[in-house]
Amino acid sequence: MTLVGLWSQLVIASAAFYYAPSGAIEFDSVHDVVGIQTSRTCLEGYLVDAGLSTSAAESLWGEYHLVSEPYFGKLHLSALEQRCPYTKRLAVYRRFPNGSYYISDGLLRVRFNPRTSFARITSILDEVNAKGGKPIHRSNIVKVEAISPADALRLTRELMMVPEVQWAVPDLIYKKKRMWVPNDPWLSVQWHHDLIGAKAAWDLEKGKPEAIVAIIDSGVDMTHPDLRGKLVAPYDSLENDEDPSPGGSDAHGSACAGVVGAIGDNGEGIVGVCPGCSLMPIRIMSENGWGRYGADADAIRWAVDNGAQVLSNSWGHPEPIEIPANLEDAVLYAGNYARGGKGALLLFASGNDNRENFDYELASHPLVVSVGATTFRDTREGYSNYGPELDLVAPSASVTTDIQGEAGYNSGDYSLGFGGTSAAAPVASGVAGLMVSANLDLTREELYTILTSTADPLEEHNQSFHERVGHGRVNALRAVQAASGLTVCEPSFEDCSNLTDDDCDGLIDSEDGHCAPEIVGIGIPCMHDFQCGMSASCLGDGWGFPDGYCTTTCDQSTCPEGSICGDFRGNSVCFEGCETRDDCREGYDCLASASSETVCLPSCTVLGCNPGERCNEATGDCYHDGPGIPGAACRSSLECAMDGWCLREERFGIQGGFCGVMCDESHGCPTDFECVKMRYVSFCLEVCEEASNCREGFTCHPTEDDLSVGLCWESCITAGCEEGETCNTHGLCGDDIPPNIYKEANEAKEGAPLGPVQACSCDLTTVCDGDCSCDPECTDESGCSATGQPMLPLLMLLWLAFRRCVHRKKGDRGEKTVFS
Incomplete structure (x- = not known):
């Protein structure tokens, strides 16, 4: 008996593995599909005659097919072999219990020692009962065929024992790993997809129309080319109709919708995290952010009653406040009883205040998934709210859909500057949509468990839970694997030189953002x-x-x-x-x-x-050097002197606009102007003693350090006062008086120490009684207003307003904020 023959007796025929340089490559036999090699025309004809759908057979290419076992048992295969005489059953394997298919049709590739003669090769193949031996491109590698597809792995092991054989591998058929790369023009700058492994997840699941994500927000552009055709059950809970189109230029909801599920591979703009999911647009606020508690609760109920499994919410209160009872009921209804008791997954942005959320806030509710924000560097955004109730974090996606045309964030159909936890929550919601698409039977609790357990711990907080980042940054690939019942990739820190996807984002080495150089180049073009x-x-x-x-x-x-x-x-x-x-x-x-x-x-x-x-x-x-001095009224910056910036009334709410000339230590203000720091920027304000020194609609505000010196700023007649204060006849709030009256009053005291002077405040609650000559009911009835916002402090918020950091939404019992 030859050595080869002896080895063949020792090998267990049922063992499914072959040898590679790194060791044994093991497989599991597969029984849920059948591999067939036959004519496509003959196979389809047989399926039709047998009353089976031709879609039951997946054509790989040419004569190779996979047929699902429930449609194709042994009797069917026997009948097919009788009808199609050249039919061959293939051997199908997986590397892991739920991994990809590897298919053997019996072919091998064998490399012999270069000095091995053709006669010796033929002899070896005869000894192992194999066919073939034809060299490939005149090399010492030959094609070999086993007696059956199922015998190919055994044959490779047997040939590896032959001294003349350098290697032998089965010529397995397998599906190339192609990360779905849509042709959407802005995909290259949607950095969050790479960070969460979305492209790799799309190879498993792109989303199904049956998976519905509700966008509860400011409305959605219903005709946007990247959203059109996928919007279902639209509703405006504020106006109680079925048209949730946004008011005016409020693009917040349209931006959130694009992040979740913009259409993919359509040659338009962007692609959402769940491009195949349906979106349910629900409007709960006006263009200026006004709404009602009742509309919020109605929106949640509408969403789940109309089939939404995931509810994306990027709004909340501007300060900590308890959840209203009707909203609490709606949350309990959606989380516990929707979907026939399976429950829906509610996601809320955690907020942008860089503070710990209280346990009584909406984002902290036990049935709510609280989502914070991360940067492209995979670190927590400094503004992102946190706390024990924070569940996870997600990238703050910046490129998304806008209202078409001139309205919205930009004069175009897409926005490149969206962000905040408003953008993070839709990213996580899109991942949840992929999970639902992978398994429509998942309960709310199961969705929550998968979403949080498959999140990646961040390097700065490398533990299973940390109140700054919750359970970690969402990972779309791992979440979809888990939802599909597949083996879940276990992440580790990305090694940038081992040709392996270590961190489970589908990207290898230089493709992975974690392997990006510290600095790509100075001065090169960029968008982000x-x-x-x-x-x-x-x-x-x-x-x-x-x-x-x-x-x-x-x-x-x-x-x-x-x-x-x-x-x-x-x-x-x-x-x-x-x-x-x-x-x-x-x-x-x-x-x-x-x-x-x-x-x-x-x-x-x-x-x-x-x-x-x-x-x-x-x-x-x-x-530019227009005629308008610092603080002058303006409609465009060209009207302002000293290269000033026009703070237009329609954008910043300052009556008539305001020529803002910026200043600092190296760029001072002209004579009779003072440089005043207002949050992130300093402006030149005109020095004054009395209201007549200031332009129309402005008055002279005393400075905090010296009541005898004032600065010109908007009167409270138009700007209003803080809650609890009234606007007096000087156009100042409360007891404030202009510097000239302050100085006159103190001069009248003949050298007495300077002290505060009581101003006569408007009393809007009484009729004219003659007791106070400055009461508006006795003088100018249009001269007082007791509502609004403080004046000088208002400008401190202008820079934030300019950057669209906070938009407020007031309800019938409180205010709310959208977290963009």
């Missing part, structure tokens, strides 16, 4: 920070850098080679160094920096200026 590197940032168009400009913070010795550390708005950042304009990209010029070294900067010498502006060739900046 993540395109610049893990420690770099993108200065975008809004900062005056056309097509974006990658940079990083620095001191004089830390910029990458070829770049120079310079000043940008009080911060030290790296700029691309240059000698001439030709060294800079289009739109940029080689200009002297503050340190006198030349760097590439955006320049009007190349780009030109807008009509009404002039170019400063030394600095490369466009500037």
Whole structure:
């Protein structure tokens, strides 16, 4: 008996493995599908005659097919073999219990020692009862065929014992791993998809129309090309009709809808986390954020009564407040009794206040999934609310659908600047939609358990639960695997050089964002920070850098080679160094920096200026010098002097607009103006003594440090006062008086120490009784208003308002905030 023959007796025929350089590659036999090699035409004809659907057979290519076992038992196979004489049953395996299929048709590839003669090869194959031996491309690798597909793995092991054989592998048929990459133009900047493993999850599940995610928000653009055709059961619980189109320019709900489920692979804009899911748009607030508690509760009930399994909510109260009873009932109804007792999954944004949420808040409810926000660096966003009730975090997706046309966040159909926990909650909701699509029978509790248990612990809080990040950052791939009953990938820190997807996001080595360099390059174009590197940032168009400009913070010795550390708005950042304009990209010029070294900067010498502006060739900046002094009324910035910025009335609520000339230690204000810091920006305000020194609609506000000096700002007649204060006839709130009256009153005391002077306040609750000559009922009835917001503090919020950080929603019993 030869050595080969002896080995064949020792091998257990049923063992399913072959040898690779790394060791044995094991398989499990599969019985839920049948592999068939036969003519496609013959197979389809047989299925039709047998009363079976042709969709029961998945055509791999050519004559190779997979047929589900429930449709195709042994009797069917026997009948097919009689009808189609060249039919062969294939051997089907999986590497893991629920892994991908690997199919053997009996073919092998065997590499022999180069000195092995053809006669010896033929002899070896005869000894192991194999056919073939035809060399491939005149090499020492030959094609071999086992006596049956099921015998191929055994044959490889037997051949590996032959001294002349270098290796032998089964020529298995398998499905290539192709991450679904839609053709949507903005996909490349939707960084959150890579971070959560969405592309890998799409290979398993893209979403089904039966999976419905409700978007409870400010309404949705019903005709948007990336949303049209997938919106079901629309409802406006505020107006009690079935048209939840947004009011005016309120694009918050449309943005949330796009993050969850914008259509994929349609050549339009973006793709949502669950592109195949249906979306249920429900409007609960007006354009300005006003609504009712009742509308909130009705929205939740409408959603679950009309089939939604997942409810995405990116709104809440501006301050901690208990849940109203009707809303509590709606939450309990949705979580415990919807879907025939399975319950629906309610997700809420945790909020953007960088505070711990109280246990009585809506986002902390036991039946609510509270979602915080993370950055593209996979770290917690500094503004994201936290606490023991925080369940998980998700990336703050920034690129999404907008209201079409001029309305919305931008003059276009898409927004590139969405964010906050308002964007994080829809990301998590989209993942939940994928899970429901994978298994429509999952209960709310099961959905919650899978969503939180498959979240990835963040490196900064590497534990199963941390109140800053909950159970971790959501992982779409692992969640879909678990929901589908598949083996769930166990993540570890991404090794950027081992050709393996270590962190279970479907990306390997350099494809993975965690392997991105610290700095990709200084001065290269960008739209978002993540395109610049893990420690770099993108200065975008809004900062005056056309097509974006990658940079990083620095001191004089830390910029990458070829770049120079310079000043940008009080911060030290790296700029691309240059000698001439030709060294800079289009739109940029080689200009002297503050340190006198030349760097590439955006320049009007190349780009030109807008009509009404002039170019400063030394600095490369466009500037304007209109007639409006700092604080003057305006409708556009060109009307303002000293390159001022017009805070328009329709956007900032300042009557008549306001020419805001920014100032700092190096850029002072003109004479008779004072530089006043207001939150993140400082403006020049006109110094005054009395109201007549100020423009119409403004009055002279005493300064906190010196009551004899004032600054011109809007009168409370139009701006209003804080709650509990009334507006007096000087246009000031409460007991405040202009500096000139303060000084006159104290001079009348003939040298007595200066002290506060009581102002006559408007009393709106009485009729004219003659006791107070400054009462509005006795004088100017239109001169007082006891409602509104404080004045000087109001401007402190303008910068936040400009960046759309907070939009308020007032209800019949309180205010609410959308967390964008």
